[in-house]
Amino acid sequence: MTLQIPFDNSYAALPPAFYSRQVPVPVAAPRLLAFNRPLADLLGLGDLPDDETLARLFSGNEVPSGATPLAQVYAGHQFGGFSPRLGDGRALLLGETLGTDGLRRDIALKGSGPTPYSRRGDGRAWLGPVLREYVVCEAMHALGIPTTRALAAVATGETIYRETALPGAILTRVAQSHIRVGTFEYFAARGDRDGLQQLYEHTRARHYPEAGTPLELLQAVIARQASLIAQWMAVGFIHGVMNTDNCQVAGETIDYGPCAFMDTWHPDTVYSSIDQQGRYAYSNQPHAATWNLAKLASALVSLEADPQAAVPPYQQAIEAMPGQITAQWLTRFRAKIGLTDRPGAETGDAELIADLLDLMQAQKLDFTNTFRALSGAAPRDAFLDRTAFDDWHARWQARLDGETAAQSRMEAANPWVIPRNHRMEEMISAAVAGDMAPFHRLMEVLSTPYRAQPAQTSLTLPPTEDQIVPATYCGT
Numbered sequence: 325m326t327l328q329i330p331f332d333n334s335y336a337a338l339p340p341a342f343y344s345r346q347v348p349v350p351v352a353a354p355r356l357l358a359f360n361r362p363l364a365d366l367l368g369l370g371d372l373p374d375d376e377t378l379a380r381l382f383s384g385n386e387v388p389s390g391a392t393p394l395a396q397v398y399a400g401h402q403f404g405g406f407s408p409r410l411g412d413g414r415a416l417l418l419g420e421t422l423g424t425d426g427l428r429r430d431i432a433l434k435g436s437g438p439t440p441y442s443r444r445g446d447g448r449a450w451l452g453p454v455l456r457e458y459v460v461c462e463a464m465h466a467l468g469i470p471t472t473r474a475l476a477a478v479a480t481g482e483t484i485y486r487e488t489a490l491p492g493a494i495l496t497r498v499a500q501s502h503i504r505v506g507t508f509e510y511f512a513a514r515g516d517r518d519g520l521q522q523l524y525e526h527t528r529a530r531h532y533p534e535a536g537t538p539l540e541l542l543q544a545v546i547a548r549q550a551s552l553i554a555q556w557m558a559v560g561f562i563h564g565v566m567n568t569d570n571c572q573v574a575g576e577t578i579d580y581g582p583c584a585f586m587d588t589w590h591p592d593t594v595y596s597s598i599d600q601q602g603r604y605a606y607s608n609q610p611h612a613a614t615w616n617l618a619k620l621a622s623a624l625v626s627l628e629a630d631p632q633a634a635v636p637p638y639q640q641a642i643e644a645m646p647g648q649i650t651a652q653w654l655t656r657f658r659a660k661i662g663l664t665d666r667p668g669a670e671t672g673d674a675e676l677i678a679d680l681l682d683l684m685q686a687q688k689l690d691f692t693n694t695f696r697a698l699s700g701a702a703p704r705d706a707f708l709d710r711t712a713f714d715d716w717h718a719r720w721q722a723r724l725d726g727e728t729a730a731q732s733r734m735e736a737a738n739p740w741v742i743p744r745n746h747r748m749e750e751m752i753s754a755a756v757a758g759d760m761a762p763f764h765r766l767m768e769v770l771s772t773p774y775r776a777q778p779a780q781t782s783l784t785l786p787p788t789e790d791q792i793v794p795a796t797y798c799g800t
Contacts, residue, residue, distance in 0.1 A: 327373050327381055329431070331390035331419040335501070338526060341511075341519050343394040348384020348416055349437025349447070351492065353481025355379055357760065358458060358767075360475050363498060367421050367429065367475070382476040382496045384416070384436045391418040395439035399513055400506035400569025401619060403603055408513050410506060410569050411441025414449060417502060428530060430502055431475065435494040450490035451479065452752040453798075455763055457495055457580040459751070463743045463770040464577055469555045470548075471577040472499040491756060500576055503527055505620045506569035512623035521627060531574045538624040539637055546617050546645050548575025553613045554652030557606070558660060559739060560586035560691040564596035564796060566604045566612040568619050582796040585742040587786045589684040589691040595745070597795040610649040618642045659737035660695050661720060662730030676723060679716055683707065690786045692742050699734035739773040741784050745793035 335342070356379040364372060372378065380386040387393060395412040416439070417432045434457075435449030454477050464471040480492035503523070511520040528535050535541040552575050556563065563570070564582035572578040582596035591607035599605070604612055621638040628634035655665050657677045684694055687708045697706035707713040724730055743766065751762040769780045787793070 326377060326386075327388060328370055329388045329390060329419070330368055330370075330421055331388075331392075332422050332428070333390075333392050333419040334428070334526070334530065335396070335417065335420065335430075336392035336394060338522060339519070341397075341516065342523070343396050343417075344411075344440045345393070346395045346416055346439050347387060347393050348433060350385045351383050351478075351480035351482055351494070353479075354383035354385055354494075355479045355481065356382070357455075357477040357479050357493070357755075358474075358763070359477075360462070360473065363473050363475050366423050366425060367431070367498065368424050369421075378476065379478050382433070383478045383480060383494050384433055388418065393418055395441055396502055396507070397441060397510060398504050398506040398569055399510035400504070400567050401509070401616075402567040402569065403599075403601075406509075406513070407569075409441070409510070412439055412502075413442040413445050414439070414447040415497075415502075427500065430497075430499045432497050432499070432502060433494055434497055435480075435492070446484070448480075448482075448484050448492055449494065450484040450486065451493040451755055452490070453581070454493040454495045455752055455755055456748055457497075459748065459763070459766050459770065460580050460583060460743050461497075461577070462767065463773065464561070466771050466773050467559055467739060469559070469561075469577060470552055470575055472497050472572075474498070499572070499578060500574040501527075501530060501572070502578075503530075503573050504569050504578075505571040505573065505616050505623075506567075508573075508620055508623040509568060512626055517626065520623065524624065524627060527573055538627045539634075539641065542617070542621050542624050542638065543641050545573050545575070545620060546641060546648065549613050549617060550645060550648035551575070551652050552577065553609050553649050554656050556609060557653060558656035558737070559742065560589075560606070562586060562593060562595055562604070562606045563609065564594075564599060564604055565798065566609065566616065568616045571613070571616045573620070581798040584745050584793075584796050586691045587744065587792075588688050589681065589694070591681070591685070595794070595796045597797050610646060610653075613649070614642060614645045617645060656737065659733055661698060662724055662727060662734045664727060664733070673723070676716075676719060680720075683709070683712055683716060686712075692739060693784065693786065695734075695738040696740055699731045699738065736774060740776050741769055741773050741780070743770055744783070744787065745796065746787040746791040747783055749793055 356375040393416045397411040399408050400410050415434045416436045438447035458474040458477050461471050461474050475498050476496040478494045482492040484490045484492040532544040535544050562584050570579040584595035586593050592605050594602045594605045621642050625631050625638045694706050697703045704710050754762045
């Protein structure tokens with residue numbers, strides 16, 4: 325029995341300038357490590373074959389019927405510097421499916437071998453980043469945050485050489501699409517107006533059918549990105565590498581490389597080993613997203629009949645984006661302390677939230693656990709300086725007067741558990757040694773992150789001093 329994937333491919337119907345046709349490079353000994361059966365059901369994959377067949381299919385050793393493997397081309401601003409030609413250097417889009425929910429999604433391999441865009445790389449991935457992305461993107465999905473998904477992880481039976489010899493693996497990623505801001509930049513930088521027009525029309529049809537003009541498409545993308553950034557910040561997530569080629573226009577979190585969830589609260593937290601200047605620090609993410617969308621605006625405005633005359637409304641859309649992010653941020657942080665955006669909501673709410681964050685920073689408190697404690701029986705116990713908390717608590721309680729269901733609102737906005745860096749590193753080390761039990765434990769607990777699971781309390785504990793993971797890596 326083989327797997328019948330109901331492919332319905334639209335990106336492959338675009339002109340050759342959008343991609344390079346490429347088949348996966350076979351691997352030595354594919355072995356299925358993980359498979360997301362609920363996601364397979366959503367994709368409409370039907371009856372599943374045995375694990376050996378799944379391993380062949382999702383390693384690239386067997387190309388499924390109806391697939392049109394291709395590597396997408398795009399450009400990108402990476403830490404502010406423009407690269408006019410990047411593209412999928414170790415990924416291949418197999419094709420698209422229409423899910424049981426009616427949504428179109430890409431199915432793509434990561435680590436499937438070199439492509440014309442590999443830039444002398446081997447096109448492979450090692451086990452650690454594959455399992456990290458699998459866990460984190462599925463955790464993000466369970467948190468209710470738009471994200472790409474993980475369908476499968478396959479060990480290749482091959483050795484990957486980075487700083488040392490490492491076991492190889494391939495991830496199967498599912499996304500609403502892999503169209504990025506950098507895809508638009510690629511055609512704009514080349515002066516390919518026809519290609520840019522085709523990309524705009526494809527993106528509009530696929531994601532924003534209500535956007536009748538390039539400006540309306542920009543505004544729609546801004547709205548989704550503003551919401552996404554606020555959702556990241558509400559759970560302490562730091563993407564780590566918010567380049568324009570990692571900014572997906574459908575509004576999903578994509579390209580989990582040096583990402584992390586914050587432990588101790590500090591607004592300038594950076595985990596990415598390559599972000600030496602803090603460009604993509606936690607607090608800079610709204611600015612980075614706005615900067616990225618300004619690059620999308622620069623590409624889209626060139627489609628106007630008179631681009632120079634059309635600049636003002638595009639500029640106004642970009643200038644409005646920080647305010648949209650702030651409004652979304654305030655809504656989500658209000659919920660984290662039990663408040664609603666009811667008519668006539670207090671104008672002092674932002675100050676109330678900021679004062680709480682200042683207390684947390686001064687006392688070096690854990691971001692996730694402190695907010696979760698507010699809905700508990702003894703929130704005061706989470707603070708070291710309880711007198712300072714008492715002053716804030718009195719103001720908070722006065723503001724809560726008249727709110728209903730505040731505790732349930734906080735429990736729904738503040739996760740009980742997140743994928744903490746030190747637990748992720750422990751999981752990867754165990755997997756390299758052949759033990760997948762920590763991976764499966766994380767996957768099970770993180771599937772219901774807002775529900776208290778007392779038997780798994782150890783996964784909620786911040787790292788001890790010797791467990792702290794100060795830096796995360798791209799894993800390329």
